[in-house]
Amino acid sequence: MTFLSYLISGISLGSVYAIIALGYTMVYGIAKMLNFAHGDVIMIGAYMSFCGTSYMGWSPLMSVVLAIVVCTVLGVTIERLAYKPLRMAPSLAVLITAIGVSYFLQNAALLIWTSNPKSFTSVVGGGAVKLFDGQLSISHVTLVTVLACVVIMVALTLFTTKTKMGTAMRAVSEDKGAAQLMGINVNTTISVTFAIGSGLAAIAGVLLCSAYPTLMPTTGSMPGIKAFTAAVFGGIGSIPGAMLGGILLGVIEIFSKAYISTQLSDAIVFAMLIVVLLVKPDGLLGKHRNEKV
Amino acid sequence: MAMLEVKNLNVYYGLIHAIRDVSFEVEQGEVVALIGANGAGKTTTLHTVTGLLPAKSGQVIFEGNDITKKPGHEIVRLGMSHVPEGRRVFAELSVYENLKMGAYTRPKAEIAESLAGVYKRFPRLEERKNQFAGTLSGGEQQMLAMGRALMSRPKILLLDEPSMGLSPLFVSEIFKIIEEVSAAGTTVLLVEQNAKKALSIADRAYVLETGKVVKSGEAKLLLDDDSIKQAYLGE
Numbered sequence: 001m002t003f004l005s006y007l008i009s010g011i012s013l014g015s016v017y018a019i020i021a022l023g024y025t026m027v028y029g030i031a032k033m034l035n036f037a038h039g040d041v042i043m044i045g046a047y048m049s050f051c052g053t054s055y056m057g058w059s060p061l062m063s064v065v066l067a068i069v070v071c072t073v074l075g076v077t078i079e080r081l082a083y084k085p086l087r088m089a090p091s092l093a094v095l096i097t098a099i100g101v102s103y104f105l106q107n108a109a110l111l112i113w114t115s116n117p118k119s120f121t122s123v124v125g126g127g128a129v130k131l132f133d134g135q136l137s138i139s140h141v142t143l144v145t146v147l148a149c150v151v152i153m154v155a156l157t158l159f160t161t162k163t164k165m166g167t168a169m170r171a172v173s174e175d176k177g178a179a180q181l182m183g184i185n186v187n188t189t190i191s192v193t194f195a196i197g198s199g200l201a202a203i204a205g206v207l208l209c210s211a212y213p214t215l216m217p218t219t220g221s222m223p224g225i226k227a228f229t230a231a232v233f234g235g236i237g238s239i240p241g242a243m244l245g246g247i248l249l250g251v252i253e254i255f256s257k258a259y260i261s262t263q264l265s266d267a268i269v270f271a272m273l274i275v276v277l278l279v280k281p282d283g284l285l286g287k288h289r290n291e292k293v
Numbered sequence: 294m295a296m297l298e299v300k301n302l303n304v305y306y307g308l309i310h311a312i313r314d315v316s317f318e319v320e321q322g323e324v325v326a327l328i329g330a331n332g333a334g335k336t337t338t339l340h341t342v343t344g345l346l347p348a349k350s351g352q353v354i355f356e357g358n359d360i361t362k363k364p365g366h367e368i369v370r371l372g373m374s375h376v377p378e379g380r381r382v383f384a385e386l387s388v389y390e391n392l393k394m395g396a397y398t399r400p401k402a403e404i405a406e407s408l409a410g411v412y413k414r415f416p417r418l419e420e421r422k423n424q425f426a427g428t429l430s431g432g433e434q435q436m437l438a439m440g441r442a443l444m445s446r447p448k449i450l451l452l453d454e455p456s457m458g459l460s461p462l463f464v465s466e467i468f469k470i471i472e473e474v475s476a477a478g479t480t481v482l483l484v485e486q487n488a489k490k491a492l493s494i495a496d497r498a499y500v501l502e503t504g505k506v507v508k509s510g511e512a513k514l515l516l517d518d519d520s521i522k523q524a525y526l527g528e
Contacts, residue, residue: 164397171383171394177345178381183369183398183445287385 014250039224045202075198235286384427395444
């Protein structure tokens with residue numbers, strides 16, 4: 001029964017990673033850049049939700065909506081101000097800029113909310129579902145997290161396959177020039193991608209802090225890096241890959257903590273990544289693309 | 294007034310002066326060919342016309358409007374559609390999705406009609422509508438690229454090397470389709486290395502050499518021109 005309970009916590013943590021990884025992978029797929037500030041958008045989202053419930057006394061739902069709106073606007077603004085001017089620049093310049101944005105967000109949070117950890121109130125409430133005569137207890141946060149992940153996955157899949165904007169996004173991801181010849185505004189498509197990714201980051205931030213309620217300006221960086229790992233693990237650019245990578249990563253992390261060593265769990269996670277990349281350099285579900293010169 | 298007018302166009306790749314003072318015109322209803330060797334600047338010219346590349350100086354005038362500085366994605370709305378070199382179909386989208394992207398700028402209600410028209414012209418695309426475009430043969434991909442461009446109902450169709458890499462049978466078929474498209478009222482600007490084929494269906498042609506127009510005139514006359522025969526027709 002403990003095995004099952006570990007598995008469930010793994011899937012739940014993995015769901016958060018997966019939601020974050022979707023942001024990385026979608027942005028990479030469309031803009032061909034690694035947005036290392038993505039993890040810090042998560043942190044901003046969590047702070048927004050915290051401000052909503054603790055300072056303004058809003059309902060959890062309203063606070064989550066606030067977090068999503070602020071992060072969406074933030075993501076689009078970051079893209080417009082920091083990344084768009086570098087559209088033609090070498091990818092290294094964009095990468096360094098992204099790291100700069102990441103530090104900027106962390107330090108801005110440090111100025112506004114100080115380095116004292118805030119105790120985050122779960123937006124879900126503290127109850128739990130008890131199964132098998134109370135031997136297995138699944139917290140409401142866990143259930144909501146997994147459910148949110150499934151809903152997001154289904155919604156995103158429908159969006160990218162069934163809608164005009166979604167199809168246009170896939171077209172842009174494959175060939176920006178050809179997409180432009182179709183009349184697709186590539187800049188708008190990139191903005192929409194950042195909006196979706198950052199909105200998802202807000203949800204991930206709230207869910208993450210509901211499960212692990214210590215909120216600091218650096219809260220987003222480790223989950224951000226792990227979710228990036230998850231995106232690469234599953235095959236960067238692939239939406240199902242981000243999902244699979246995230247969940248696997250969460251499960252591996254929790255099992256390593258439970259059965260091997262708490263201290264070594266992160267090392268084990270990253271070692272797994274290295275093994276996967278050695279065996280399958282494009283990630284689990286990644287497609288090999290010949291970059292056209 | 295010509296439908297498409299290119300005046301003293303200059304384009305640079307960094308320091309390389311790729312297009313030098315190129316001027317040409319396409320009248321409504323014509324088939325005009327740009328011919329020339331590899332690297333003469335044919336593709337660069339087309340890319341500048343449809344806004345994929347910026348011009349250093351000069352003008353592109355379409356139906357009387359200066360479109361030189363217009364963003365690429367707006368140009369297709371004006372009625373100009375470009376089938377790029379190497380076809381560039383979206384390999385991971387289905388044939389049907391590729392065609393739908395071709396009609397991206399058009400209202401939903403009109404798409405079904407255009408789609409039926411494209412399927413009628415290219416029955417093979419309808420047979421394979423649910424297949425990924427990447428799984429099509431080269432000739433089928435060329436048909437898809439042309440069908441996709443026609444979905445926007447262009448007034449002028451710009452074709453870049455439509456015969457490249459195709460078997461002789463497909464080359465003839467593609468040229469037959471270009472003639473049909475032209476007969477149906479669409480103006481055509483054709484870029485080709487296959488000068489013989491291009492001149493045989495074109496009304497007029499311009500010969501590009503190292504970024505400059507070195508000769509122009511009626512296609513039939515160019516076919517008989519000795520220097521053209523020697524340089525491009527292998528006679």
